Amino acid sequence: MKAIQVGILMLVAFAVLAFGGVEPWGEAILGIGAVVLFVLWGFLAVRRRHVNVHWNWLYLPLFGVGAGALLQCVFGLSVYPYLTKIELLKWGACVLLFFLMIESFRTADEVKQFAWFLLIFGFLVSLFGIIQHFTFNGKLYWSVTLPSNAGPFGPFVNRDDFAGFVELTVPLGLALLFFRAWRREHLTLLLLFTIVPIAAVILSASRGGIIGVAFEFVLLLFFSHVRRIGRKQLLGATALAVVAGAFIVWLGVSEAIERFEQLAPQESSQGSRVSMYRDTWQIFAHHPWLGTGLGTLRVVFPRYESYYYDGLIIDHAHNDYLELLADMGVVGGLCGLSFIALLFWRGLTSERSPKGHALLALRAGSMTACAGLLLHSLVDFNLHIPSNALLFLLLASVTTSEVREPNGTHPLLGPFESVRPGGLRQEI
16 A cells, blocks of 8 residues: 555645645646546555455545535536536545545554654745745746735745645644654654744734644643643643744744734735625525535625625635535535534544554644644635645544554654653653
């Protein structure tokens, strides 16, 4: 399964670096890659003459969304069937990769490798974003022309999309630090891979991202306290906050402060945002059971728009929950609610299991990352950004899947070290 693991990581990296996968060619490559990896998995399973598919409770709401979209297409319930079919294909690609993640990352060591990939990749993307911020020439990658209303950061056209990416990667490093599941020689790297992305989010001046990362920070402190990892996690968190704060102040925080004080002129005003929510709710109220069709908000919204929005096309409602209700009605709402309930039920159940601290840290970090993005989704549409939606599902699989842990081996520490109760390390 090593080839499938590498393929998943390559698709994640491609989606992020390809402007978040929002361009049609990016979405196409992501979908084709998912199908190719699925076919490869099937070929390997047949060659081994052994197919062992592992169950995950999140399949139920995911398949529920797919079934609802299929009904909309088959019975003409979508106001724009073509857009619903396109959205269904994108949904299918993400679910295929979610399935392959569950089937190919089965051991603690494999989950550890996935986590370290995200930490390293998140650090590199954040570092690129910081460099781009200070050398920006008005073009993405210093060569790609941007729309006039774009607020780019790193490889993303929108600063909030970048913030969503960091919200999905930085909790893994924070969890390893707070749970003290690290080797001594890895501490410097963990601090670097954590502080730089946090600083990049502040520098991006994404209000939702800053609040989301702060929420994740507090939530992980709570989890580590509940697990009684030790009193030192508070001191470590304080030291991390001080170092990160110093670095952020050195980079500059004036833009972030200004964006909290008043909305930037290129964005919708507070009044238009509230109006957008109200108008999206009206779409749901007029199509309560199965909605207008998955992915059809952009063609339906003008009929319900009640606020002048500078002539810009509304692609998304800036609230993933309201958009799901408008697109898929009560059926979609129930699927979304059950997904969140199952995610946290399985995540909190695994938090009570007597596993090693490192595996608990990775699961706590994954669940916290999902929680942070779900909070951000109240005011944005990161779940409609292919790269972030894919990462969200992959981390949801880490949160909810059963993972094998080799006897006598502590993940992240290796066969020659162990962890005492309370998180203190001892050499064997």
